[in-house]
Amino acid sequence: MKTTGNTILITGGGSGIGRALARHFHELGNTVIVAGRTAATLAETIEGRAGMHMLTVDASDPGSIEAFAAEAIARFPAINILFNNAGIMQREDLTRRGHTTxxxxxxxxxxxGPIRLTNALIEHLTAQEDAAIVNTTSGLAFVPLIGTPSYSASKAALHSWTVSLREQLRGKVEVIELAPPAVRTELTPGQSTRENYMPLDDYAAEVMALFQQVPTPEEILVENVRFLRSAEREGRFDETVRMISTL
Incomplete structure (x- = not known):
């Protein structure tokens, strides 16, 4: 993936990994549009940075996604890279009857959300030069954390969908999977202070170095996530499930 001279749209750009990568790509000479639900946090991301812009979108609402995609293309017709980065994570107790909300x-x-946004932008992206789609999954796509079963399963589903998308778009649009380990962000309450999680600045720096490899890896995997990514192929899947669920 070309790392400069792009127009990049990043969902979930108001905080955490999305904000960090948006700023790094902007510093490399890209026009960057950050998107998310909350205008105030998006404004913080782009404050004082010419060439960074913001748009609001509700990634859970199909109508919002369609309107957002149309506005993004109208305002920024040079968009050639889409980062599907927005996501949520919550704990669940599956041992008793309750709401499935x-x-x-x-x-x-x-x-x-990523499927709908990709669909809304796919014809635009396939018409662009140096086009790419980056889907943010997780190390938990490969080894689930039992306390967050739906999050883990959702990322496994997005991983599988990304593999199919890559093959269908091969030769037209580059498709990359970004699979983070546990990183110090506010994805869940208190996560930004957990010492055994990877510092956000360190994670972002390692990710940017990987994006600048030629060719760009199909999976962007920092060293901290390889333990999860390779658990099944190394024959230690069950052991790893139990281990990470006690952390």
Missing amino acids: VAEQTFITNVL
Whole structure:
């Protein structure tokens, strides 16, 4: 993937990994549009940075996604890279009857959101030079964290969908999967202070170095996530499930 001279649209750009990568790509000489639900956090991301812009979108609402895609193309017709980065993560107790709201909302946002936005932009992207789609999954796509079953399953689904998307678009649009480990962000309450999680600045720096490899890897995997990515192929899947669920 070309890393400079692009017009990049990043969902979930108001905080965490999305904000960090948006700023890094902007510093490389890209026009960057950050998107998310909350205008205030998006404004913080782009403050004082010429060439960064913001648009609001509700990744759980099909109508919002369609309107957002139309506005993005109209205002920024040079968009050639889409980062599907928005996502939510919540804990669930599956041992007793209760509401399935968390599971439903997780799949709507984490799976249907990227699918719907990609669909809305696909004809535009296939007409652009140096086009790419980056889908943010997780190390938990490969080894689930039992306390967040729907999140883990949603990322596994997005991983599988990304593999198919890559093959269907091969030769037209580059498709890359970004699979983070546990990173110090506010994805879940208190996560930004957990010492055993990877510092956000360190994660972003390692990711940017990987994006600048030629050719760009189909999976962007920092060293901290390879333990999860390779668990099944190395024959230690069950052991790893139990291990990470006690952390």
